Every structure is written in C-alpha cells, then in structure tokens.
Amino acid sequence: MENGTRNGRGFTLWFTGLSGAGKTTISEIVEHELRNRFRKIEVLDGDIVRTNLSKGLGFSREDRDTNVLRIGFVADLLTRNGVGVIVSAISPFKEVRDQVRRNIGEDFIEVFVDAPLEVCAERDVKGLYKKAFAGEIPQFTGVSDPYEPPAAPELHIKTDEEEPAESARKVICYLEELGYLRPVEALNRA
Amino acid sequence: MENGTRNGRGFTLWFTGLSGAGKTTISEIVEHELRNRFRKIEVLDGDIVRTNLSKGLGFSREDRDTNVLRIGFVADLLTRNGVGVIVSAISPFKEVRDQVRRNIGEDFIEVFVDAPLEVCAERDVKGLYKKAFAGEIPQFTGVSDPYEPPAAPELHIKTDEEEPAESARKVICYLEELGYLRPVEALNRA
Numbered sequence: 197m198e199n200g201t202r203n204g205r206g207f208t209l210w211f212t213g214l215s216g217a218g219k220t221t222i223s224e225i226v227e228h229e230l231r232n233r234f235r236k237i238e239v240l241d242g243d244i245v246r247t248n249l250s251k252g253l254g255f256s257r258e259d260r261d262t263n264v265l266r267i268g269f270v271a272d273l274l275t276r277n278g279v280g281v282i283v284s285a286i287s288p289f290k291e292v293r294d295q296v297r298r299n300i301g302e303d304f305i306e307v308f309v310d311a312p313l314e315v316c317a318e319r320d321v322k323g324l325y326k327k328a329f330a331g332e333i334p335q336f337t338g339v340s341d342p343y344e345p346p347a348a349p350e351l352h353i354k355t356d357e358e359e360p361a362e363s364a365r366k367v368i369c370y371l372e373e374l375g376y377l378r379p380v381e382a383l384n385r386a
Numbered sequence: 387m388e389n390g391t392r393n394g395r396g397f398t399l400w401f402t403g404l405s406g407a408g409k410t411t412i413s414e415i416v417e418h419e420l421r422n423r424f425r426k427i428e429v430l431d432g433d434i435v436r437t438n439l440s441k442g443l444g445f446s447r448e449d450r451d452t453n454v455l456r457i458g459f460v461a462d463l464l465t466r467n468g469v470g471v472i473v474s475a476i477s478p479f480k481e482v483r484d485q486v487r488r489n490i491g492e493d494f495i496e497v498f499v500d501a502p503l504e505v506c507a508e509r510d511v512k513g514l515y516k517k518a519f520a521g522e523i524p525q526f527t528g529v530s531d532p533y534e535p536p537a538a539p540e541l542h543i544k545t546d547e548e549e550p551a552e553s554a555r556k557v558i559c560y561l562e563e564l565g566y567l568r569p570v571e572a573l574n575r576a
Binding site for chain 1: 426428438439441442452455456459460463464467468469
C-alpha cells in the first residue's frame with residue numbers, strides 16, 4: 197500500500213507473547229511516542245480489561261478466548277472510528293487471535309513479542325514463573341498451558357536480542373511505512 | 387453552553403426505561419437521522435452487548451450493574467474519541483446509571499423513555515410481560531424487580547402521549563441545541 201494512504205485511519209497494535217516477554221515495556225514506549233504524534237490513542241491493557249470488561253473470567257481456554265474476543269470487540273469499535281488502539285495481552289491461542297484479525301481487517305497489526313521461555317522465566321519481573329514452576333499457579337501460559345506463536349505476524353520482535361527502545365522503534369517505523377503515521381521529517385517539512 | 391461549541395464532539399445518548407417503553411423504536415429513528423448527519427455513530431444495543439461483552443451475566447442486581455458499567459466503559463471510550471454512541475438498556479438502577487454519568491461527564495445524555503407499566507404490558511411486543519405476570523420470568527423489571535426512574539434526565543419522553551417520530555425529533559433537537567449536531571438550516575446555508 198502506498199505510503200500515506202492510511203493517514204488518519206485507526207489501527208490496532210496487538211502485542212502477543214509470554215508473560216515477561218516485554219509486551220508492556222515495549223507498548224508503553226510506543227504509546228508515549230504515539231501520543232506525541234497521533235491524535236487519538238487508547239490502551240487496553242490487562243488491568244483495565246480485567247476490571248472493566250472481564251471481571252469473573254478465569255484462565256480456562258474458554259474464558260481466555262472470551263476475554264480476547266471481548267478486547268477485540270472493543271478494539272474494533274475504536275479502530276473503525278479512527279482511534280489507534282494498543283492491546284497488550286498474552287492471548288495464547290492462534291484461532292481466537294485470527295478471529296479478532298478477521299473482525300478488524302487490515303487495520304489489525306499483530307506484534308509477536310518473542311523471547312525464549314527460559315529468558316522470560318529468568319527475568320520473572322512479577323515473580324510468577326517461580327510460583328508457576330512450583331505448581332502454585334495452574335494453567336500458566338508457557339509452563340502448564342500452551343502458547344501458540346503467530347504464524348505470520350506483521351512484526352516479530354525478539355526481545356532477547358535487542359533493547360526495548362529498538363523494538364519500539366520498529367513498531368513506529370512500521371506504522372510510518374503503512375502510512376498510519378507521518379514520518380517526523382514529513383511533519384517538519386510541512 | 388453556546389450553540390455549536392460541542393460541534394464534532396462525541397456523546398452518549400443513554401435510553402433507559404421499562405421493556406416495551408419504546409427505547410429501541412425511538413433510538414432507531416434517531417440512529418437513522420444521525421447517520422445522515424454525523425460522521426461517526428455506534429449503537430450498543432442489548433443483543434450486541436449480551437453477545438460481545440456480557441455473555442454469562444444474569445439478572446441479579448450485581449450482574450445487571452456489571453452489564454451497565456461495561457456498556458458505560460465502552461461508551462466512554464468511544465465518546466471521548468468523538469463518536470456518537472446510542473445505548474438502549476433498561477438499566478433499572480439509578481446509582482449505577484449515575485456512575486456511568488460521572489465517568490462520561492457532560493457528554494452523557496440520559497433519555498428517560500417513560501410509559502406506565504400498564505401501557506408497556508399492554509403493548510407486550512415480545513410477549514414477555516404475559517410470562518412475567520404468570521411468574522415464568524423471575525426478576526422482570528417493573529413486575530418482579532424494581533425500576534428506579536431518573537431524577538433529572540436530560541430528556542423525559544412520555545411515549546404514551548406522543549408518536550415515536552415526535553420523540554425522536556426532540557432528541558435530535560436537543561443535540562442541535564447543545565451543538566453536537568448542526569441544525570439542517572445551518573448546513574444548507576454553509
């Protein structure tokens with residue numbers, strides 16, 4: 197698609213990956229940059245969603261899928277009204293991610309935030325892996341529950357090989373290439 | 387507020403009232419008119435919400451409140467991004483409607499669609515009142531569950547006293563008065 201043709205259109209950046217892979221870290225840098233450059237941004241992160249959309253849902257496959265579809269429903273409503281939406285969700289199952297992709301259409305941008313399980317477990321920012329390996333958290337993605345990686349994500353980021361700022365830059369560049377975002381040079385020239 | 391100052395801003399039209407009072411009928415006429423005159427409209431009606439946001443919720447007070455808060459959360463996201471949102475929901479409890487009002491702020495427009503219970507039961511479009519009076523539907527609003535009317539709705543429409551088209555016209559005029567919508571004459575002059 198020609199650069200610029202999607203200018204002003206909404207999009208959904210969907211960050212998927214294991215706990216500890218770096219979804220939130222990267223998405224927060226992206227959010228900061230986008231707020232400086234894009235009129236309308238909404239973030240649907242785990243806490244907001246658990247509180248406002250999915251209270252009562254657990255971690256069975258069905259409940260996880262319901263949660264992801266619900267986030268996708270809201271992301272779609274916003275995207276088609278010109279909003280840039282940032283979603284950070286483990287969203288481990290391919291089928292339901294693809295369902296969200298079909299609903300949102302070409303403005304759905306899947307960002308696979310990828311790091312080996314050992315790396316995520318080593319980071320263990322929230323102390324969850326330790327508990328999961330000790331069997332204290334049932335159905336923990338990557339340990340006792342599956343994670344199905346995307347087959348063809350728009351962006352595949354390997355967070356064990358680069359810094360978060362570099363990963364975020366790739367996301368921003370991708371948005372510029374597709375024309376959702378004007379390059380900074382263009383803004384300066386205008 | 388001066389006419390026109392809210393031009394282009396989002397809003398939430400929140401239609402509350404008993405089953406059969408006429409919420410859907412009026413909101414559909416309003417929707418049709420708005421689509422012709424306002425760029426961005428989203429309708430959050432009962433079916434859409436039950437399928438996409440609130441599957442699994444029942445009719446206890448807690449579940450009803452959760453349902454209303456969830457609709458309100460999505461309506462708020464859309465409203466603050468410039469979308470005109472139409473909600474039709476019995477939403478029987480004042481406290482939780484007022485919570486949504488506080489979240490959305492001055493762009494929340496409560497439309498009390500009011501008809502006496504006897505009139506709603508007489509219409510009985512969906513055949514629900516017959517079942518409710520026979521005790522076949524527990525917790526049916528107005529029959530076996532309370533409806534708390536708004537104390538100070540932005541619009542109070544009495545559907546036993548006027549036709550739906552007349553009620554819809556009042557809603558449209560209200561949006562024009564507040565400047566969310568340019569009067570048709572102004573459009574013609576432009």
